[in-house]
Amino acid sequence: MRPRILLYVLPIVLLMACRQEPAGLAVQDVGEGPRDHFSYANSGQFLTRHLELDLTVDFGRRALAGSVTHHMDCLVEEARVITLDSRGLQIERVQLAAAGGAAETLPFELAESDPVRGEALHIRLPSGTDCTPGLQLKIDYRTGPKASAIMWLPPELTAGGEHPFMFTQSQSIHARSWVPLQDTPAVRATYEAVIRTPPELLAVMSADNDAHTERDGIYQFLMPQPIPSYLLALAVGNLQFAAFGEDTGVYAEPEVLPAAAWEFADTQDMLDAAEAMYGPYQWGRYDLLILPPSFPYGGMENPRLSFITPSLLAGDRSLVSVIAHELAHSWSGNLVSNRTWRDIWLNEGTTSYLEARLMEVLYGKDRADEERLLTYQSLLEDLQIVPPEMQPLAPVFESGDPDEGQQGLEYAKGQMLLEHLEALFGRDVFDRYMAGYFDHFAFQAISTEQFLEYIDRRLLQPNPGVYSRQQLEDWLYQPGLPAAMTVPRSDNLEAAAGAAQAWASGELPVDKLSTKGWSPQAMVYFIKALPRDLARERLQELDRELGLSTSENAEIGRTWYIEVAKRRYLPAYPQMRAYLGRFGRTRLVEPVYRALTANGQDAELAREIFDLCKGSYHPLTIAAIEPLLAKIDDE
Ligand code: BES
Ligand code: ZN
Numbered sequence: 204m205r206p207r208i209l210l211y212v213l214p215i216v217l218l219m220a221c222r223q224e225p226a227g228l229a230v231q232d233v234g235e236g237p238r239d240h241f242s243y244a245n246s247g248q249f250l251t252r253h254l255e256l257d258l259t260v261d262f263g264r265r266a267l268a269g270s271v272t273h274h275m276d277c278l279v280e281e282a283r284v285i286t287l288d289s290r291g292l293q294i295e296r297v298q299l300a301a302a303g304g305a306a307e308t309l310p311f312e313l314a315e316s317d318p319v320r321g322e323a324l325h326i327r328l329p330s331g332t333d334c335t336p337g338l339q340l341k342i343d344y345r346t347g348p349k350a351s352a353i354m355w356l357p358p359e360l361t362a363g364g365e366h367p368f369m370f371t372q373s374q375s376i377h378a379r380s381w382v383p384l385q386d387t388p389a390v391r392a393t394y395e396a397v398i399r400t401p402p403e404l405l406a407v408m409s410a411d412n413d414a415h416t417e418r419d420g421i422y423q424f425l426m427p428q429p430i431p432s433y434l435l436a437l438a439v440g441n442l443q444f445a446a447f448g449e450d451t452g453v454y455a456e457p458e459v460l461p462a463a464a465w466e467f468a469d470t471q472d473m474l475d476a477a478e479a480m481y482g483p484y485q486w487g488r489y490d491l492l493i494l495p496p497s498f499p500y501g502g503m504e505n506p507r508l509s510f511i512t513p514s515l516l517a518g519d520r521s522l523v524s525v526i527a528h529e530l531a532h533s534w535s536g537n538l539v540s541n542r543t544w545r546d547i548w549l550n551e552g553t554t555s556y557l558e559a560r561l562m563e564v565l566y567g568k569d570r571a572d573e574e575r576l577l578t579y580q581s582l583l584e585d586l587q588i589v590p591p592e593m594q595p596l597a598p599v600f601e602s603g604d605p606d607e608g609q610q611g612l613e614y615a616k617g618q619m620l621l622e623h624l625e626a627l628f629g630r631d632v633f634d635r636y637m638a639g640y641f642d643h644f645a646f647q648a649i650s651t652e653q654f655l656e657y658i659d660r661r662l663l664q665p666n667p668g669v670y671s672r673q674q675l676e677d678w679l680y681q682p683g684l685p686a687a688m689t690v691p692r693s694d695n696l697e698a699a700a701g702a703a704q705a706w707a708s709g710e711l712p713v714d715k716l717s718t719k720g721w722s723p724q725a726m727v728y729f730i731k732a733l734p735r736d737l738a739r740e741r742l743q744e745l746d747r748e749l750g751l752s753t754s755e756n757a758e759i760g761r762t763w764y765i766e767v768a769k770r771r772y773l774p775a776y777p778q779m780r781a782y783l784g785r786f787g788r789t790r791l792v793e794p795v796y797r798a799l800t801a802n803g804q805d806a807e808l809a810r811e812i813f814d815l816c817k818g819s820y821h822p823l824t825i826a827a828i829e830p831l832l833a834k835i836d837d838e
Pocket of ligand 1: 374375499500501502503504524525528529532551606614790
């Protein structure tokens with residue numbers, strides 16, 4: 204048995220400003236530290252320490268119904284209004300539990316709705332409330348029909364086709380659409396839950412899942428480590444479990460379980476590798492949950508249970524860097540979290556760096572370097588489209604939607620920063636620094652400025668003359684990339700790009716391409732290196748030889764169909780249509796629709812395919828594609 208350090212660390216008290224004055228209810232502003240512009244909660248006055256959920260999963264009505272009890276500390280004695288985040292919730296009753304006595308019903312009001320932030324829920328405490336021992340606030344509620352965090356799937360959208368399925372996706376600020384709470388990463392709470400489902404289904408959460416629990420439709424959970432609200436997660440379906448190792452395993456529908464158990468069999472080794480580099484895994488078990496194809500992301504790092512797209516099931520373990528990524532979040536993100544959504548690069552950039560390190564330990568430097576170069580290439584593309592004011596790692600980000608801030612630039616730019624530092628300071632020094640960072644800030648949410656102070660004190664100053672604070676600040680606060688950086692290199696990918704050029708120029712016949720030993724990553728790079736002006740017959744020749752339109756690999760498909768749409772390579776349109784209906788992962792489908800709408804002739808077709816497919820897409824995926832099509836409709 205691996206020694207596990209179970210930490211019941213109390214979250215630090217994070218003081219935040221209250222920004223909303225409800226009509227007729229005065230709220231005192233006690234703010235200090237950065238504001239979260241995407242939360243209404245007055246967590247500088249009242250702080251949730253623990254949540255108790257009791258929810259019934261009603262597939263018929265597509266609603267969760269029940270209650271949440273907040274165990275709160277009062278930070279400001281005279282404060283009398285508790286403000287929580289909510290979106291589209293039907294609040295039925297709010298009660299204050301009295302020590303040993305009857306619960307007292309409290310007045311509440313829902314403020315006007317904002318399309319991104321939802322509605323502030325203001326709850327008024329009786330004037331004589333003794334707050335010193337903390338308070339327990341019970342809210343009876345049900346979720347609305349359009350809860351942005353929840354996807355309800357009819358049986359036909361599952362692998363088995365017989366049972367319904369539901370899952371939540373709380374990041375960034377969707378937790379408020381299924382639980383009224385303080386929906387900011389600055390607040391961490393432990394939780395317990397009772398989830399009631401149809402008896403033949405299994406519920407799993409970002410908590411202490413027991414794979415061998417009796418299937419009776421009543422499932423109990425405890426999450427003893429404090430987590431931010433965006434990591435609260437629930438899924439219900441016809442799920443079974445297979446173990447990888449002592450501490451790791453996978454949940455999936457029985458129809459996909461064997462494939463998932465094979466594809467992700469290295470998960471236990473990844474966990475061991477991560478612990479060796481960055482210190483003990485703090486969360487107990489690490490399991491995966493394979494979602495139906497409409498899951499909108501590649502993965503989501505819900506603690507103890509990463510949610511994973513089935514589009515990774517390539518049959519050759521070539522796409523497992525997403526698993527390395529979600530696992531790495533157990534350190535960067537879940538253990539040390541972003542303080543506000545403007546600091547998200549601390550999660551995603553650091554995690555992308557760790558992901559590459561894990562890939563290197565498990566599969567070698569060549570493979571890791573291939574992925575590093577692809578990341579760098581995507582960064583150069585992003586820099587062409589992300590407006591300059593959103594290009595700093597830590598931009599000013601106070602309005603809009605936290606899901607849409609930097610369009611992914613924070614992943615690659617953050618990774619490149621840490622890779623540059625590793626190259627300058629040396630791997631040993633940098634690894635020790637990183638392990639110390641995770642230890643120092645464990646179970647806290649930090650701002651970019653806290654990161655800056657820490658790295659300055661622990662890495663830059665102790666090693667004078669290597670890198671200045673100003674150079675570091677350029678990454679954090681300036682657009683673009685600094686002139687001096689460590690650019691990834693990959694011999695494999697460079698050879699693939701060379702082959703693309705040689706074939707396109709006629710130097711190399713198609714049957715001499717010798718792509719046999721290539722990784723899918725090399726194939727992706729090859730496709731991207733093809734010159735713009737290739738004749739249709741030449742594409743046909745290539746497609747026939749390399750089987751691009753019949754590839755089962757979702758990343759090759761993505762790259763190929765973007766080119767197919769850009770170049771209007773009509774022979775592959777039937778396969779492109781099929782591809783767009785196979786998975787609803789936004790990364791895979793959105794850029795193909797984008798290319799179709801941008802090629803000058805296929806806007807109508809994009810709309811037609813989208814109308815056929817959207818019944819199987821997640822609301823977040825639909826929201827990402829619809830604006831592309833609407834732009835066309837307007838013209
Ligand atoms: N935490 C993210 C997913 C996310 C980001 C959800 C922002 C909501 C808002 C997750 O860890 C992630 O980054 N997933 C990537 C995979 C990755 C290997 C880049 C994805 O879904 O593609
Ligand atoms: Zn991530």
